[in-house]
Amino acid sequence: MSLGQLREAAAGLGLPRYAAGQMASWLYRRGCTDITAMTDLSKAAREALASSYRLGLEAPRSVAVSRDGTKKYLYRTADGHYVESAYIPDGDRATLCVSSQAGCRMGCRFCMTGRQGLRGQLTSGDILNQMASLPERGRLTNMVYMGMGEPLDNPDQVLRSLEILTAEWGYGWSPTRITVSTAGVVPGLRRLLDESRVHVAVSLHNPFPEQRAEIMPVERAFSVRDVVSLLRRYDFGGQRRVSFEYIVLAGMNDSPAHVKELARLLDGLKCRINLIRFHKIPGSPYFSPDDRRMEAFRNALSRKGIVTTVRASRGEDIQAACGLLSTKQMEEAGDEA
Numbered sequence: 001m002s003l004g005q006l007r008e009a010a011a012g013l014g015l016p017r018y019a020a021g022q023m024a025s026w027l028y029r030r031g032c033t034d035i036t037a038m039t040d041l042s043k044a045a046r047e048a049l050a051s052s053y054r055l056g057l058e059a060p061r062s063v064a065v066s067r068d069g070t071k072k073y074l075y076r077t078a079d080g081h082y083v084e085s086a087y088i089p090d091g092d093r094a095t096l097c098v099s100s101q102a103g104c105r106m107g108c109r110f111c112m113t114g115r116q117g118l119r120g121q122l123t124s125g126d127i128l129n130q131m132a133s134l135p136e137r138g139r140l141t142n143m144v145y146m147g148m149g150e151p152l153d154n155p156d157q158v159l160r161s162l163e164i165l166t167a168e169w170g171y172g173w174s175p176t177r178i179t180v181s182t183a184g185v186v187p188g189l190r191r192l193l194d195e196s197r198v199h200v201a202v203s204l205h206n207p208f209p210e211q212r213a214e215i216m217p218v219e220r221a222f223s224v225r226d227v228v229s230l231l232r233r234y235d236f237g238g239q240r241r242v243s244f245e246y247i248v249l250a251g252m253n254d255s256p257a258h259v260k261e262l263a264r265l266l267d268g269l270k271c272r273i274n275l276i277r278f279h280k281i282p283g284s285p286y287f288s289p290d291d292r293r294m295e296a297f298r299n300a301l302s303r304k305g306i307v308t309t310v311r312a313s314r315g316e317d318i319q320a321a322c323g324l325l326s327t328k329q330m331e332e333a334g335d336e337a
C-alpha cells in the first residue's frame with residue numbers, strides 16, 4: 001500500500017492519521033514481518049489491523065541455482081499464479097529481475113512468457129514481495145522490471161510499486177537503481193515517463209516496422225516509431241537513462257541495413273543499445289549469431305555513434321529464458337487455466 005492507502009486503511013479502522021506513517025515505517029523501513037510487532041501502535045490498533053489485513057509476505061516456493069551464481073526463484077502470487085524472479089550477482093552489484101504479470105498478452109514470438117498468454121495481473125504487493133521476501137534482499141543494489149509480463153500493461157500496480165520503492169516513507173531506493181523494460185505500450189510509457197523517474201528500457205529487436213511486427217505483434221498497435229517520438233519529448237541528458245534491448249537473431253535483424261535503419265531511427269536521441277543473446281525456447285526457429293558476428297554488429301553500431309554493449313548471458317544452465325520455469329510448474333500442476 002502507498003502512504004495514501006495506508007491513511008485510508010487507518011481511517012477505516014478509526015486510527016489516527018499518523019498511524020499510517022508508523023505502519024509505513026514498520027513495513028518498508030524496518031521490514032516488519034508481523035503486525036503484532038508494530039509496537040508503537042496501540043494493542044487495540046494492532047489487533048484491528050491484524051484482523052483486517054495481512055502483510056502479503058510470501059517466501060519463494062523454489063529456487064534454481066546456476067553455476068554462475070544467478071538464482072531463479074519461483075513465487076506464488078496472492079491469486080495462486082506462479083511467477084519468476086532472477087537474482088543476478090555481479091561483483092559489487094546485485095540485480096533482481098522482477099515479474100509484473102503472470103504470463104503476458106503481447107505474444108512476442110521469441111518469448112516463453114508470451115506463449116502462456118495473460119494469466120493474471122500482479123498487485124503492487126506481489127511485485128514488491130519478490131524483493132521483500134528475497135533471501136538475498138540485503139545485498140540488492142538494482143532492480144529491473146524485466147521478468148515475466150509487460151509492466152506497462154499493468155501500469156497502476158507497477159507505478160504504485162515504484163512509488164513505494166522510491167518514496168521517503170517507503171523503501172527509499174533511488175530511482176536511478178531501477179529500470180522498467182517495455183515492449184513499447186505507448187499510453188503506459190507516457191505515464192511511466194511522467195509519473196516516475198526510473199530508467200526506461202525499450203525492447204526494440206528490429207527497426208523496420210513490418211519486420212518487427214512479425215516477431216512483436218505489439219508493433220501493430222504501437223509502432224516503435226511512435227515510441228521513439230514519445231521518448232524524444234523527454235530529457236535523458238541527466239540522471240535518467242533510456243536504453244534499447246536488441247536480441248540479435250542470426251540472419252533476421254543483424255544486417256548492414258538494420259544498422260543503418262537503427263542509426264536513422266535513434267538519431268539524436270541520447271540512448272544506448274544492449275545487444276542480447278537469444279535464450280533458446282522449445283520449438284523456436286531463432287538462434288544467435290556466433291561471438292564474432294555479434295561483435296561485428298556491435299562495432300558497426302558503435303561506428304554510427306550509438307553506444308552499444310553486448311549483454312553477458314547469465315544463468316544459461318537454469319533455463320534462463322524467462323517463463324520456462326513457471327511453464328514447467330504449470331505443466332506439473334496440470335494447471336491449464
Ligand SMILES: C[S@@+](CC[C@H](N)C(=O)[O-])C[C@H]1O[C@@H](n2cnc3c(N)ncnc32)[C@H](O)[C@@H]1O
Nearest residue numbers: 110111146149150181182183203245278279321
Ligand atoms: C521478458 S521481457 C519483460 C519486459 C517487457 N515485457 C519487455 O518485453 O521489454 C524482458 C526482456 O527479455 C527479452 N526476451 C524475451 N524472450 C527472450 C529470449 N528467449 N531470449 C532473450 N531475451 C528474451 C525481451 O525482449 C525483453 O527485452
Ligand code: SF4
Nearest residue numbers: 104106108111114149
Ligand atoms: S518479451 Fe515482454 S512483452 Fe513480449 S511476450 Fe515476453 S514478456 Fe511479453
